[in-house]
Amino acid sequence: MKRSQQATNLLRILLTVVPLALIILIILLILQKVLPGFIDILEHGDRLEIIEYLRSLGSVRGVVLGFLLQFIQILSIIFPGAPIQIAMGVVFGTWLGLTICISGYVAANVLVFWLSRKLGNRMDKILPVNQHKVETIVTKSEYxxxxxxxxxxxxxxxxxIVPYIAARTKLDLKHYFISVFFGSIPFMLLLCAVGNNILEGDYLWAVILGSIIILSIILLYVFRAKVVSLALGIRSRLFGIKNNDK
Incomplete structure (x- = not known):
């Protein structure tokens, strides 16, 4: 009985992984045909190479590629996002670069979260998450x-990593989307602004902005309990929802 269950689980995983792998392969082949050199840029992750490549494509294709780079960065788990976000700031400016980055980031996060919920433990077998300490903090949290x-x-x-861990909590898709959207803005804004200021040669403003964001993050983490309490109080006043209501 146990072997039969294992065989069934293996078959389900294969039926999920094989089509997904084929889709990804087809997408990559199309991208390589339409956007020559895209795969090499993705593998290297060098900020200067990304900037040069994006500029060579023109505005529309550059925006599409920027979105895809940020989207794939989340799916890859290990591909660094900072070079992409700085490059977006250099090529498109702070605000358009931020819009592109957030769009790709949130879209990929929502997709992975939804797939993780649908596949359950099977997703862990496909892409295991070994962040046990962080996972415990998030999944056991009251908020x-x-x-x-x-x-x-x-x-x-x-x-x-975040969508895989969040999928194991009581969060629904709407609240996950809201949390990811607002949580991603500050650091991405910083990196896009740094890229824009590097282009303009305004290094002092980049340092000042970076210091403000970093200090805010530290204070938010240190006083997270008070922030949660304040947020619940505001929610209660605005919507008449009690703190113990779900």
Missing amino acids: PEFMVFLACLVPLLPNG
Whole structure:
């Protein structure tokens, strides 16, 4: 009986992984045909190479590629996101670069979260998450939406880990989307602004902005309990929801 269950689970995993792998392969082949050199840029992850390549594509294709780079960065789990976000700031400016980055980041996070919920433990077997300490903090928290927000806000976790962990909490898709969206803004804004200021040669403003964001993140983490309490109080006043209501 146990072997039969294992065989069934293996078959389900194969039926999930094989089509997904084929889809990814087809997408990569198309991208390599339409955007020559895209795969090499993705593998290297060099900021200057990304900037040069994006500029060579023109505005529309550059925006599409920027979105894809940020999207794939989350799916890859280990591919660094900072070079992409700095490059977006250099090529497109702070605000358009931020919009592109957040769009790709949130879209990929929501997709992975949804797939993890649908596949359950099978997703762990496909892409195991070995962040046990962080996972415990998030999944055991009384307010997982805030912990997801904090995990996105403080860029200390490997890329792409957050949606796998969040899928094991009581969070629904809407609240996960909200947490990821607002949590991703500060650090991405910093990196896009740094890229834009590097282009303009305004290094002092980049340092000042970076210091403000870093200080805010530290204070938010240190006083997270008070922040949660304040947020619940505001929610109660605005919507008439009690703190113990779900």
